[in-house]
Structure formats: structure tokens, C-alpha cells
Amino acid sequence: MTPYGKLAIFGAGGHAREVAFIAERCGVPPEAMAFVVEASYLRETELNGIEVHAIESGHCDGWPFVAAVGDPILKERAARLCMSHGMLAATLCDPSVELHRTVALSEGCILFPGAILTVNLILGAHVHLNVASSLSHDCRIGDYSILSPGTRLAGRVHVGSHVFIGIGASVVNGNADEPMTIGDNAFVAAGACVTGPVADGARVMGVPARAR
Numbered sequence: 733m734t735p736y737g738k739l740a741i742f743g744a745g746g747h748a749r750e751v752a753f754i755a756e757r758c759g760v761p762p763e764a765m766a767f768v769v770e771a772s773y774l775r776e777t778e779l780n781g782i783e784v785h786a787i788e789s790g791h792c793d794g795w796p797f798v799a800a801v802g803d804p805i806l807k808e809r810a811a812r813l814c815m816s817h818g819m820l821a822a823t824l825c826d827p828s829v830e831l832h833r834t835v836a837l838s839e840g841c842i843l844f845p846g847a848i849l850t851v852n853l854i855l856g857a858h859v860h861l862n863v864a865s866s867l868s869h870d871c872r873i874g875d876y877s878i879l880s881p882g883t884r885l886a887g888r889v890h891v892g893s894h895v896f897i898g899i900g901a902s903v904v905n906g907n908a909d910e911p912m913t914i915g916d917n918a919f920v921a922a923g924a925c926v927t928g929p930v931a932d933g934a935r936v937m938g939v940p941a942r943a944r
């Protein structure tokens with residue numbers, strides 16, 4: 733997964749600065765990184781000692797990249813924009829992550845410090861696991877989904893694509909016949925406890941989680 737010669741980080745917000753921190757921990761020096769944003773969002777030329785460039789400048793064309801934006805839909809848009817500039821999705825896995833050999837990671841995944849992934853897991857493209865999130869056996873996470881800090885998935889939970897799970901949320905287990913499902917584009921609020929299936933596009937919150 734690492735090391736990279738260079739790394740472009742799409743975004744220049746708090747999340748992007750955190751991703752740069754993980755990249756440093758993975759052995760990428762700040763001078764080998766750049767933040768890239770669309771020209772209309774370019775505010776500064778340097779952040780935390782790392783250059784910031786407009787993607788339109790072509791400075792990072794062909795570089796490996798990660799999409800460091802905190803919204804699943806915008807994350808896909810960012811990834812597609814980077815790929816249109818000949819950039820290739822990289823995967824970042826913090827050295828502290830615990831991960832079994834039966835975990836399948838797709839391109840563009842970002843795994844933050846303290847994440848724990850046990851066995852027989854499948855993560856789609858550009859999935860983001862934030863600090864101290866944990867995934868138990870047989871979970872699946874769809875493309876561009878984001879798990880916030882402290883998210884806990886019990887065994888056999890199937891999360892769709894473009895799902896956002898808020899900080900500290902938990903999802904109880906499914907079983908071999910019937911995995912616990914969280915549909916595409918769903919939003920699970922901070923602190924929720926999901927005890928039943930969540931429909932595509934639903935927003936759920938509370939303990940137990942209910943659509944609101």
C-alpha cells in the first residue's frame with residue numbers, strides 16, 4: 733500500500749489535513765505530498781508545510797491520489813475528477829491498523845489509526861474508516877462509504893455504497909441467512925444504534941435507530 737513516490741490528497745479541509753497526517757505516518761514525507769482542489773476552492777498555497785495546487789494546473793497529473801472529503805457523493809466526484817487527470821487511486825493504511833489477511837481492500841481506501849478489521853471483510857473503492865472504528869467478521873462496505881470515529885459494526889453487516897455512518901454509531905449483527913443491511917446512500921446519525929435493516933437513502937438516528 734505504501735510507500736509512494738508522491739501522493740496527491742484531494743481536499744484541503746480538516747479531513748484532508750488528517751489524511752496527510754496518516755500519509756506521513758505511512759512514510760510519505762510532506763515534500764512528496766500536495767493537496768489538490770478545484771481552482772474555485774483554492775485559498776492558500778501551503779497548509780501544514782504541504783503545497784496546495786489547483787487540480788486544473790496539472791501539477792499533480794499522473795500522481796497517486798486519495799480523495800479526502802467527508803461526504804460520500806463529493807468523494808466520488810473528487811475521485812472521478814482526479815482520475816480524469818490521469819491520477820491513480822492509492823490506499824492508505826495507518827501502521828496501527830489491525831487487519832487480518834482475509835480482509836479485501838479496494839483501491840482508494842483510507843484506514844485511520846486504531847481501526848480494527850477482523851476476518852473475511854470486503855471493502856469497496858474509496859471506503860473511509862475513521863479513528864478507532866471496528867468491523868467484525870463477514871462485513872461488507874460499499875464504494876465511497878464513510879465510517880466516522882468510533883463506529884462499531886458487529887458481524888455480518890452489509891453496508892451499501894455512499895453510506896455515511898456518524899461518530900460513535902453501532903450496528904448490531906446479522907446472521908448467515910440474513911445479514912444486517914444498511915442501504916445505498918443511507919445516513920446513520922452520530923451515536924445511533926442500528927438494530928434493524930436501514931432502507932436505501934434513509935436517515936436514521938437514536939437508540940434504537942429510527943428513520944427521521
Ligand SMILES: CC(C)(COP(=O)(O)OP(=O)(O)OC[C@H]1O[C@@H](n2cnc3c(N)ncnc32)[C@H](O)[C@@H]1OP(=O)(O)O)[C@@H](O)C(=O)NCCC(=O)NCCS
Pocket residue numbers: 862880881897898899920921922923924937938
Ligand atoms: C443527524 C445530524 C446530521 C443532525 O441533523 P439535523 O437535522 O441538523 O438535526 P437538528 O439539530 O436540527 O435536530 C433535529 C432533531 O433531531 C435530533 N437529533 C439530531 N441529531 C441527533 C442524533 N445524532 N441522534 C439522535 N437525535 C438527534 C434533535 O434532538 C432534534 O430533535 P427534536 O426535533 O425532537 O428537537 C447530526 O446529529 C449528526 O449525526 N451528524 C453526524 C456528525 C458526525 O458524525 N460527524 C463525523 C465527522 S468525522
